[in-house]
Ligand SMILES: Cc1ncc(C[n+]2csc(CCOP(=O)(O)OP(=O)(O)O)c2C)c(N)n1
């Protein structure tokens with residue numbers, strides 16, 4: 001048994017991938033120094049040609065990864081800030097994502113884009129606190145947001161092996177999570193949800209670091225209401241069959257999602273459940289406000305993020321209703 | 324990743340059991356492909372004709388010219404939807420550059436890409452079928468004019484976004500250098516792309532890493548209606564020089580001049596001496612896009628167009644033929660027959676089944692949820 005941190009899990013998954021497959025390479029800023037933890041020690045081990053330090057040219061190096069991928073490489077591209085994904089949306093959504101279809105299946109783009117530290121980092125203000133996973137799920141780029149160290153390991157391993165582009169969000173609020181690891185770390189398939197805690201009254205779909213919020217609330221309210229904590233892990237493709245199973249049992253749904261409200265993944269979960277499951281209570285959503293820009297002052301930063309109190313209230317409200 | 328260059332991937336495919344998601348599109352011979360078939364198109368066991376003689380280069384210029392004229396006709400007749408960006412007038416650039424490339428070399432192309440794609444070896448019947456949206460097209464009717472690609476031939480794709488192919492080419496050049504392969508990559512782009520930030524980022528990367536990359540700027544004087552003179556501060560060549568990239572101005576109306584410059588550039592890049600930038604001065608004889616005809620835009624003078632037409636690359640290439648008249652007539656007849664065949668093949672080919680509209684979206688075979696529930 002050993003205590004594994006989220007950051008270490010990412011680092012280990014990447015090291016194992018580099019070790020296992022010579023096609024894997026890493027592009028990013030300060031990856032040699034390993035500033036973000038993801039690549040720490042890897043340039044020393046695998047060399048500058050496989051862990052490649054880039055100048056501050058995100059748009060060029062994101063498509064550079066596509067060119068390399070078209071020649072048989074499996075690049076991992078690291079971004080220092082979640083909002084850099086806005087800068088390279090063209091290169092991911094319009095180039096890498098579309099190349100398989102547009103070439104009639106001739107080309108594949110096995111590229112993994114990683115943000116180690118997505119969402120609020122507490123006090124980093126408007127341009128460093130975004131959590132744009134719903135944008136990529138909307139576009140149809142495979143999108144993962146692991147909550148735990150073992151899932152971070154397993155999903156990064158699968159993302160790198162996948163033949164399609166995958167955007168990997170490592171929420172900064174989950175980066176300090178540690179986990180007792182009793183078994184060998186292994187790949188976790190993309191598109192497979194995980195039920196962290198079984199329950200019979202309310203299904204709480206929680207994304208990323210909010211899984212831990214949901215688990216805490218479920219434990220706290222255990223006497224009062226039986227909560228099933230459902231972690232999609234992959235937002236696109238979403239594990240709809242698993243959600244249907246859970247909702248068939250609980251028939252009540254609350255989603256807690258660090259997206260802006262309008263068009264966030266929470267909206268899709270609620271809409272799909274409303275259309276396809278027989279719910280006995282109107283589903284609830286806890287998200288950032290519409291169009292949120294996180295303000296700097298800590299109290300304001302926190303005021304716009306989903307929290308445990310909102311979750312408690314929502315769970316109690318849906319639990320009250322009986323069909 | 325492509326099945327083309329990833330030599331770890333086995334290449335045996337049984338056409339009967341092929342999964343459309345993973346099917347290699349290039350397992351059928353283009354010459355024998357059945358236009359009614361819904362099988363993947365072909366490009367496979369094709370022998371690309373080298374562009375190593377003046378006659379071969381004239382022939383390719385003639386082919387591109389004829390192809391573009393045929394495409395214009397099929398746009399007018401409604402057989403090609405969406406229109407095209409005609410390459411007429413610029414043929415010497417594609418042919419001169421591709422004449423300097425080897426079969427294993429790669430290119431990225433642009434919205435005005437038919438010339439590049441043909442010169443790098445795609446049979447006209449496959450490109451025309453693609454333009455007409457047929458299953459036998461180079462991209463199975465999924466890409467069209469602006470996305471024509473043939474990974475096996477090293478054509479990493481035309482691109483609908485100005486400048487976007489250039490960093491992709493740099494990635495391929497990086498991979499070639501890492502693999503110690505002596506491939507070079509040519510990135511075609513227009514004068515409009517000179518003002519795309521990503522192109523300048525890529526010039527920098529290519530220079531610091533000495534990538535085997537040819538920056539081929541086709542300066543046709545205009546980005547749609549905007550004159551390069553009013554849009555490009557300094558000069559293209561000076562910009563490249565600013566990054567320490569060797570840069571040359573080339574007469575883009577003269578296929579031999581382009582070939583000479585591109586051969587020297589490719590030799591230099593292959594020898595590990597880094598990227599080269601070629602500014603090919605050229606001109607498009609037609610409008611920016613086929614819709615332009617409808618608007619009767621007047622951003623170029625008749626005199627200017629006439630002056631450039633007087634330097635038609637087709638004529639200078641013809642003048643280089645040994646026995647000019649007879650040889651030219653023979654080649655023209657061959658090309659005409661090839662284009663007749665292309666038209667027959669393309670228009671006789673099946674259109675894709677709408678039930679397959681999401682085929683190939685994911686290389687993994689993932690099927691997206693439908694937009695409407697039954
Ligand atoms: C980034 C981007 N901006 C605008 C457009 C619309 N557009 C398509 S072609 C074109 C002009 C391109 O000019 P140039 O690069 O000189 O190529 P040319 O058309 O002359 O061959 C424009 C503005 C686009 N496709 N991509």
Ligand SMILES: [Mg+2]
Nearest residue numbers: 513514545546
């Ligand atoms: Mg132009």
